[in-house]
Amino acid sequence: MAFIGWIVRILAVLILVRMVLRLFSGGGTRRATARSTRAPATREGGRLVRDPHCGTYVPVTKALRSGNGDSAVYFCSDACRTAWATRKAG
Numbered sequence: 001m002a003f004i005g006w007i008v009r010i011l012a013v014l015i016l017v018r019m020v021l022r023l024f025s026g027g028g029t030r031r032a033t034a035r036s037t038r039a040p041a042t043r044e045g046g047r048l049v050r051d052p053h054c055g056t057y058v059p060v061t062k063a064l065r066s067g068n069g070d071s072a073v074y075f076c077s078d079a080c081r082t083a084w085a086t087r088k089a090g
């Protein structure tokens with residue numbers, strides 16, 4: 001029964017690999033520090049604003065603004081801003 005011999009050998013290798021991996025991963029202390037460095041993902045460009053024309057969400061730093069203060073509207077592109085202004089006027 002060479003087949004069973006192979007299974008036993010494969011299982012032994014798997015157990016050995018798992019032991020080695022556990023050694024390399026270290027104790028719980030190293031994992032705790034790795035977890036603490038993973039801060040909540042802050043989106044690139046900060047706050048997201050919605051383009052009222054096409055509905056796309058754009059980072060406020062990359063968006064094109066129209067108007068000021070509370071009436072400010074943000075667009076993903078100049079084409080959207082123009083189209084929205086045209087639609088609003090018409």
Ligand SMILES: [Zn+2]
Nearest residue numbers: 051054076080
């Ligand atoms: Zn748009």
